[in-house]
Amino acid sequence: LKEKELRKVLDSTPSFRSGNKALFRSLDQNGIISYSEYIFLLTLMTKSKSSFKIAFLMFDKDDNERIDRDEFLLKSEEEVKKQDTTLLLHFFGIKGNKKLSFEEFRNFYQNLQEEIMEIEFHEFARGKSTISPMDFARLVLRYTVVHKDDYHKYINRVKERSSPDDMGVSLRQWAGFSLFLNNLEEFSTAVRLYANADMPVSPPEFSRAVQTTIGEPLDPYVVSLIYRIFDANDDQTLSYPEFLAVMNDRLHRGLKGRLDKPWGWGPFKKCVINELSRY
Structure with missing residues (x-):
């Protein structure tokens, strides 16, 4: 994608809402994620509620029960930080200064699992x-x-x-x-x-x-x-x-x-x- 096209895709990123159970369906093909974010989403899709807390603690380095953009990236290389993705903008906003609480992160995890479950079902139900x-x-x-x-x-x-x-x-x-x-x-x-x-x-x-x-x-x-x-x-x-x-x-x-x-x-x-x- 050219820079202008990429920016257009990122600008269409919806803001974070705790009850959004159709995030990826609403995005359709208008989203950008990194490979590491793909692995992250796949991991969340396979986690039980009892093991989810561990996933949150992995990111929460300062133990304040909130995740910021830098903690989510897990890396400090400037070239990584410069590249915005749909998921980063969705979680932390355009300025990257928003934080995710444990409750918000858990809601995203539950909504993701429910959305994928519904997508799979409706694909085979055919109406x-x-x-x-x-x-x-x-x-x-x-x-x-x-x-x-x-x-x-x-x-x-x-x-x-x-x-x-x-x-x-x-x-x-x-x-x-x-x-x-x-x-x-x-x-x-x-x-x-x-x-x-x-x-x-x-x-x-x-x-x-x-x-x-x-x-x-x-x-x-x-x-x-x-x-x-x-x-x-x-x-x-x-x-x-x-x-x-x-x-x-x-x-x-x-x-x-x-x-x-x-x-x-x-x-x-x-x-x-x-x-x-x-x-």
């Missing part, structure tokens, strides 16, 4: 109030790096075990699943005994573990769909190691696995072909 079991499975497996053969195996299970009478997954039910996903680390701790012993777990045991983790039950229909995807033998049990591995991949949107993969035109073409073969 309807629910998403089909098949699309739920595709959404659950999205961003994972499972082999395409395994991917089709999961999808075919759901297809075979579903019927036209299925009511589909509502936004509220998807929100519950997203909350569970963002607390996956705590959930994996709660079921470590099963995972270490490779013990299959029934839906009631699964539901109890989820409620222990997030403080509220996961919708029974969503639990049944999870078992349609991951219950290999249709015996109402699933293997936790396999389930946790795929869900951890989904939570981090495949980033961990992809960073270890080779770069270049060849791997890029292979990746595109692999992704297209899923549909």
